[in-house]
Amino acid sequence: MATAYDIAMKQERSEDDGSAPVVAVENLRKTFGNHMVLNGISLSVNRGETLAVLGRSGTGKSVLLRLIIGLEKPDSGSVCIHGQNIAGLALDRMGEIRKKMGFLFQHAALYDSLTVAENVAFPLVHHRKDMSRSERGERVKQLLAEVGMEGNLDTMPSDISGGMQKRVGLARALALEPEILLLDEPTAGLDPISSGEIDDLILKLQRERKMASIVVTHDLHSARTIANRLALLDQGNVVIEGTFEDLQQSDIEFVEDFLKLS
Amino acid sequence: MNTAASSAAGLFEGFFEWFGNLGIFFWQVLRAAVTPPYEWRELIRQLDEVGSKSFPVVVMAGSAIGVIISLEARYSLSRFGAKSMFPATLVYSVIQVMGPLITGLVVTGRVGAGISAELASMKVTEQIDAIEASAINPYRYLAATRILACILMLPLLTLVADGCGLLMGWFAQTLVEPLSFHQFIQDGFKGATFSAFLPQTFKTSVYGLIIGLIACFQGMRTRGGAEGVGRAATNSVVLASLFVILSDVVLVKFILVVFP
Numbered sequence: 001m002a003t004a005y006d007i008a009m010k011q012e013r014s015e016d017d018g019s020a021p022v023v024a025v026e027n028l029r030k031t032f033g034n035h036m037v038l039n040g041i042s043l044s045v046n047r048g049e050t051l052a053v054l055g056r057s058g059t060g061k062s063v064l065l066r067l068i069i070g071l072e073k074p075d076s077g078s079v080c081i082h083g084q085n086i087a088g089l090a091l092d093r094m095g096e097i098r099k100k101m102g103f104l105f106q107h108a109a110l111y112d113s114l115t116v117a118e119n120v121a122f123p124l125v126h127h128r129k130d131m132s133r134s135e136r137g138e139r140v141k142q143l144l145a146e147v148g149m150e151g152n153l154d155t156m157p158s159d160i161s162g163g164m165q166k167r168v169g170l171a172r173a174l175a176l177e178p179e180i181l182l183l184d185e186p187t188a189g190l191d192p193i194s195s196g197e198i199d200d201l202i203l204k205l206q207r208e209r210k211m212a213s214i215v216v217t218h219d220l221h222s223a224r225t226i227a228n229r230l231a232l233l234d235q236g237n238v239v240i241e242g243t244f245e246d247l248q249q250s251d252i253e254f255v256e257d258f259l260k261l262s
Numbered sequence: 263m264n265t266a267a268s269s270a271a272g273l274f275e276g277f278f279e280w281f282g283n284l285g286i287f288f289w290q291v292l293r294a295a296v297t298p299p300y301e302w303r304e305l306i307r308q309l310d311e312v313g314s315k316s317f318p319v320v321v322m323a324g325s326a327i328g329v330i331i332s333l334e335a336r337y338s339l340s341r342f343g344a345k346s347m348f349p350a351t352l353v354y355s356v357i358q359v360m361g362p363l364i365t366g367l368v369v370t371g372r373v374g375a376g377i378s379a380e381l382a383s384m385k386v387t388e389q390i391d392a393i394e395a396s397a398i399n400p401y402r403y404l405a406a407t408r409i410l411a412c413i414l415m416l417p418l419l420t421l422v423a424d425g426c427g428l429l430m431g432w433f434a435q436t437l438v439e440p441l442s443f444h445q446f447i448q449d450g451f452k453g454a455t456f457s458a459f460l461p462q463t464f465k466t467s468v469y470g471l472i473i474g475l476i477a478c479f480q481g482m483r484t485r486g487g488a489e490g491v492g493r494a495a496t497n498s499v500v501l502a503s504l505f506v507i508l509s510d511v512v513l514v515k516f517i518l519v520v521f522p
Contacts, residue, residue: 066391069395071391071394071395091290091294091394091399091401092297092399094397095397095398095399096397098394098395098396098397099397101395103392103395105388105391105392105395106388107387107388109387109388109389109391109392110389110392111384111389111392111393112383112387112389122396123396123397123398126299126396126397126398127397172392172396176396176397
């Protein structure tokens, strides 16, 4: 078993040669009351790579994303972003790391008192003080154009569909040009056409921006389309991690069942 | 017997746990409030929400209190042959007792419930998480601005309530027994010092702290969807009203000791 020193040295070495994982999760455990959600998970994602995290409902996929962005604290284990362990960081220190991350929430979580444009502008208003109002306006238009929502600048979030809300949520997540993109069920609840459009959008963004991405999804087709690697969770553990072909070739009963029923 | 004892123990435990969590929340808000960046734009928006938008309801409540005290005071003072004391009775009753308290309770109902419901709704729809994920400190952006707005606006709203109370109290008296406003003010404030009225007005900043703190705390720790939002708003109003009244007991004694 690797000691904390070994892990630190490994991180230091890999940072030196430029191959450090952008996100590295080691032995992550999380319980809510008596319910063990994550039971010692280890995963890593490199720059330009997309990892899809699959699994049944309640296996801790969304909790994993919330731990990575620091919205939950782990019981034990570490979450390292660019080699820095974020456990125990103060809110403002954590904020500096979060500026490098974009998060698309499962239900988009748009600010319902702000328009679509104001939602996308929100991170820019707070973190890009150097931008003039007109520069910010242009940037918002550009971001919304990237997700195909340029015609809805002054619309309220309640007046657009779920798929459109996710597009706006994605534009907001991209506003600060993150190096890490975390997507929680980006296609959940969408019709197949909208799901396909969101997948295409994510692929396009990956090609253009070379971000490290983690996508939590139930949708195996979507995961296969957008991810380089897949990790299948069950009962708080990673059952298998690899390419879609690795999963297909696996003789683990749970993996076979999951692929058969998906 | 055992069940009653254990439920009482549970109640006490819950109460102390709530207080402990409120203390931790207050510390986090205080720490966020005094460190940059400062959220001036949101603070100004909240000053408008708490102050300008509470103006009409405070005017109405203050006016009603003035009329009620005027009617009661005239009747009581007449019985004791002390009608000449009417202006001073009205001035002291409104400014020292009823104006601050009524303003505190009215703002608790309007602003406390509003803040709590708004933040609770944001919490259950993950909007507060989205703010935090956008590298913005929600204690600074959401809580500190709202609490500070309550602290700053309560004394101003109290002055408005006091002014309306005095004006309408005088007006109600004048309808029955004409008295010039100039005479009313001169008699009412005869021998009064600033220290008799200013601490009573500015103590409402403490009410503002209580209202804002409890509303933000209840809102930001909400769980359980629409039901949770309703519960947060109700609890916020009940607890803030209770603590405003209880704090008044302490503040009145404190003011009497410090400004004799």
